[in-house]
Amino acid sequence: MAENGKLHIVMFPWLAFGHMIPYLELTKLIAQKGHKISFVSTPRNIDRLPKLPPNLSPFIDFVKLPLPHIENLPENAEATIDVPYDKVKYLKTAYDGLKEPMTQFLKNSSPDWVFYDFVPYWLGSIAVELNVSSTFFSIFTAAFLGFTGPVAVLKGTEDARTKPDDYTVPPKWVPFETTVAFRLFEIMRIFDSVTGDEDNIADSYRLGATIESCDVLTVRSCSDFEPEWLKVVEEIHGKPAIPVGQLPTTAFDGSDDDKDDEWRGMKDWLDKQVKGSVVYVAFGSEAKPSQAELTEIALGLELSGLPFFWVLRKQRGSADTELIKLPEGFEERTKGRGWVCTSWAPQLKILSHDSVGGFLTHSGWSSVVEAIQFERALILLTFLADQGLNARLLEEKNGAYSIPRNYTDGSFTRNSVAESLSLVMLEEEGKIYREKVKELKELFGDRDRQEGYVDNLLDYLQSHRRHKTKDQGN
């Protein structure tokens, strides 16, 4: 343990920016209280993280563990953003190769706590051996954890879910009525990774083993938003599930000086638009629409007549050979009214601009939190991972509207895109979505509330350490 009763905490997120960024936000909030954090990832990921405010740097050590090279994983791929979806499983295998160096690191640094993600299912038992207290820090919502269920189900020893249909109904351990379940097309798109194959361990097994061996669960959640789900999680796991707040992204000004020119052009355009009129369109760092989907989204935007700012990923890493392209003539026809950006874009700055009124998003939780932070109405189009369950949770609470789609294959039309956008952005019937985000902002974006969650978490971490030093007197 560090001096003065301060803790030393290790953070070990999965190699996806949707995981690393909330881990980094929690790191910053804990460092602000004077505790020491070791943030562990691979070299290229650490180099790509946003810069820290200088006052926090003394409390945060970035620890670079080189990613073992394995066959089938493209050169230099260190995060999900660097590889097409079907290669993510190799990234997981390479990550499992960090078991030895991670064990060594924990042994040498003997921290008080380790916060780890669902992929390194082997870490919990190592922590137990080394007398290090451990928590599975879930960047997934409590609803996601409640839906995915008890350890026995996840590990497949009891009531195992074996068919896609098993994921489309609310599970029996949820004692209230809910719509939170996958649509068939949503689970079909990730079924191989959830259930595993000869090349990789099932995500559901990883999650089960992770939860089984941790001392306590910490969840990116707040008790005013999904208390019913936090209760389910504690009940099915027989362990505390501590909400740590929604961790809204905090940008450090000066973190992207070199990108100022690009932003200036975007800002000039946004400045010319009517307040609250622009739809911001972005599907996160991983989701890449298929060609058919891209065409319908584009033509839907065109049909809606609304101004839009679209950040479009045409490729997932340089190994991705399936480039997608905009419909013929689209850019000329929407010139002036729309901005399509195929490279880097500062999402927070765009979302915080007054001209933006709504956000068409994949429903990744970080994007949802960012939209709510700036009171932007949410229109959802899910692609992968936990996004379907996030969408159901938000729909249930009237916090967002999902574009209607075919239940079986997920297809949707340009008309449904245009109608959904106009409903949420303009129409009287869609007012509920515009109003609800204002309410949710109080729960998600309030700094004092967020501080309260962190104080509560730190109290717990300090009083429940496995390994207690002599100077503590106990």
Ligand SMILES: *[C@@H]1O[C@H](CO)[C@@H](O)[C@H](O)[C@H]1NC(C)=O
């Ligand atoms: C862990 O703690 C227990 C009980 O305090 C002690 O007996 C054991 O030697 C410790 N193990 C290590 C590896 O420090």
Ligand SMILES: *[C@@H]1O[C@H](CO)[C@@H](O)[C@H](O)[C@H]1NC(C)=O
């Ligand atoms: C939905 O998609 C399935 C599979 O492609 C198709 O058979 C079905 O007719 C579609 N349903 C509707 C209502 O379009």
